[in-house]
Amino acid sequence: MDNTQNWTEDRVERLKKLWSEGLSASQIAAQLGGVSRNAVIGKVHRLSLPGRAKAGGTTSARPQKRASVSQPSRPATFTPRTVTRTVTRSAGATMLKEEVEVEVHEHLEMVVDNNVVVPIFKRVPLIRLTERTCKWPLGDPLKDDFAFCGNDSPDSSPYCTYHQKLAYQPSAERRRLR
DNA sequence: CCCTGATTCGC
DNA sequence: GCGAATCAGG
Numbered sequence: 529m530d531n532t533q534n535w536t537e538d539r540v541e542r543l544k545k546l547w548s549e550g551l552s553a554s555q556i557a558a559q560l561g562g563v564s565r566n567a568v569i570g571k572v573h574r575l576s577l578p579g580r581a582k583a584g585g586t587t588s589a590r591p592q593k594r595a596s597v598s599q600p601s602r603p604a605t606f607t608p609r610t611v612t613r614t615v616t617r618s619a620g621a622t623m624l625k626e627e628v629e630v631e632v633h634e635h636l637e638m639v640v641d642n643n644v645v646v647p648i649f650k651r652v653p654l655i656r657l658t659e660r661t662c663k664w665p666l667g668d669p670l671k672d673d674f675a676f677c678g679n680d681s682p683d684s685s686p687y688c689t690y691h692q693k694l695a696y697q698p699s700a701e702r703r704r705l706r
Numbered sequence: 707c708c709c710t711g712a713t714t715c716g717c
Numbered sequence: 718g719c720g721a722a723t724c725a726g727g
Contacts, residue, residue: 534719552710567720569711574718580711660708680708 535571543568547577652678662688664695 535543539560546556553572554565572579649666653675657663662677663686679688687695 554710564720565711566722570713570718570720573712658708 540571540575543571544575544577547572649677649679652676659684662686662691664688664691 542560543556546559547568551559552565553568557563557565557568560568649664652661657676657678660681662679662681664677665674666677667674677688677691679690681688681692685692
């Protein structure tokens, strides 16, 4: 038996729901399983569901704003303890605006001191993770706001450059320069 | 390159 | 009706 059932009522319902919630075709395909994003899009059209206003365009995701970073040069007394970011995500007709306060620890000081600044998390849900998105967990996995960093991770590394440093901390400061 | 949806067309 | 291939765009 093969459960490669076609579009059952149930699946169509879920498709409608997810599509109306603003999820992308690939996301929906991932959730339904067993179908490609093309299949989802094709079905959406056949159902005459309202498409996204503009084609191809990040209709519901990818807010990529430039963070106003401080000067490249590093003043001695600079201690960003908390960073408050306002992330806006549009999901179909629903616009979500959430403020995210990120507690920055001593790690950041170290990193910032290294002139590497990337501590802005995108907070992407599990479904949106790809091979190139940082999989550093944010928040409590049991809570509803649990997500992952989601920043671009170079290479095929599981973490972005920032979280790589946190994940793979040197077991000890062997290197004693000067 | 990554991603998005839109369309076509053989099945 | 279905969806891979293709197209078109950010």
